[in-house]
Structure formats: C-alpha cells, structure tokens
Amino acid sequence: MKCPFCGEINNKVTDSRLSRDGDTIRRRRQCIACERRFTTYEQVEEVPIMILKKDNRRQVFAREKVRSGIQRACEKRNISMNLIESFLDELEGDLKETGEKEIPSSLIGEKAMKWLQGVDAVAYVRFASVYREFKDAEDFYSELKSLTSRGDIPWQVDSSGSAEADKPDREGEPEAEKPEKDQAAGGGEKADE
Numbered sequence: 001m002k003c004p005f006c007g008e009i010n011n012k013v014t015d016s017r018l019s020r021d022g023d024t025i026r027r028r029r030q031c032i033a034c035e036r037r038f039t040t041y042e043q044v045e046e047v048p049i050m051i052l053k054k055d056n057r058r059q060v061f062a063r064e065k066v067r068s069g070i071q072r073a074c075e076k077r078n079i080s081m082n083l084i085e086s087f088l089d090e091l092e093g094d095l096k097e098t099g100e101k102e103i104p105s106s107l108i109g110e111k112a113m114k115w116l117q118g119v120d121a122v123a124y125v126r127f128a129s130v131y132r133e134f135k136d137a138e139d140f141y142s143e144l145k146s147l148t149s150r151g152d153i154p155w156q157v158d159s160s161g162s163a164e165a166d167k168p169d170r171e172g173e174p175e176a177e178k179p180e181k182d183q184a185a186g187g188g189e190k191a192d193e
C-alpha cells in the first residue's frame with residue numbers, strides 16, 4: 001500500500017482491529033521511509049447476485065422479496081421468524097457459493113419449496129400453489145393427495161382427488177332439487193291440456 005505522504009510502498013502494520021459488526025478490518029500502518037502513520041480498511045468484495053427471471057429479465061437478488069413470499073405462506077402457522085431468517089441465510093450463502101453470475105429464479109422457488117416441505121406441510125402447499133401456478137385443480141389436489149398419504153396433512157381427500165372441504169354442500173344437492181322440478185313441470189302442463 002502506497003504511503004499517502006511520500007509514496008513509499010513498504011510499511012508495517014502497527015495495529016489491526018475488527019469492526020464491531022465484523023465486516024471490516026481497520027489497519028494502522030507506519031511508512032518505512034517517512035515513518036508517518038495512515039489507516040487502511042479491508043472488507044469482502046460484495047458481488048450482487050443476479051436473478052434471471054422466466055421472461056429473461058434480470059434482477060438483483062432481493063432477500064426481502066423471498067422473505068415476504070415465505071411469510072405469506074407461513075401466515076398463522078407455527079413458524080418463527082428466526083427459522084425463516086436462518087433459511088434465508090442458508091439460501092443466500094448457497095447462491096453466493098454457486099459462483100454463477102446469473103441464477104434462474106426457478107432455483108430459488110425450488111429451494112424454498114424443498115425447505116417448506118420439511119417445515120410445515122400447510123405452508124408448503126400454500127407456497128407451492130402460488131409458485132407452481134398449478135394448471136388446474138387436478139394438479140393441486142394430486143399434490144395434496146401425495147402429502148395426505150404421507151400423513152403430512154390431516155385433511156381428508158377422497159378417492160376422486162377432490163378435497164372434502166371445498167365442496168361442503170354438494171352432496172345431496174341434486175337429489176333435493178330434482179323431484180321439485182319434475183313435479184312442477186309435469187303437474188302444471190298436464191292440468192292445462
């Protein structure tokens with residue numbers, strides 16, 4: 001490091017201190033030639049993680065966006081913020097470690113789904129239903145069914161693949177309407193002729 005006073009390259013470090021947040025090292029140096037002192041700071045180079053979206057647009061990775069998506073899925077579930085933050089730490093670390101300049105957004109979605117699957121089945125299904133954009137109810141219910149068969153979700157799913165909770169009053173409905181209709185149509189016309 002060049003001395004700011006005389007331009008000499010050689011110096012000795014007289015003091016070395018880590019900043020309170022641990023992100024920076026501050027070094028006091030003394031020039032070998034003019035013996036004056038100066039300070040240097042050292043920190044890790046921050047390279048932004050770029051996310052390649054489905055429509056080929058690029059965006060800087062935003063931790064808060066992933067957090068809010070996960071929080072929405074975890075609403076009213078017994079999942080602490082600490083647990084979510086530790087997943088985000090892990091995710092960010094993994095993304096940095098790949099060394100890739102661009103990371104497909106799908107990788108983040110898949111990682112979040114995989115994590116939620118092991119944490120809370122309900123939150124997982126919520127997240128997956130938004131993230132995967134299930135094409136139709138059939139896809140969604142087959143996902144539910146596979147979870148239910150593993151015992152992850154205490155909901156009842158019948159053999160046709162539909163969740164009971166979604167059709168609370170369908171049973172018995174057709175039978176109740178039909179006889180009324182038949183009576184009205186048959187009785188009325190026959191009486192007039």
Ligand SMILES: [Zn+2]
Binds near residue numbers: 005
């Ligand atoms: Zn000097």
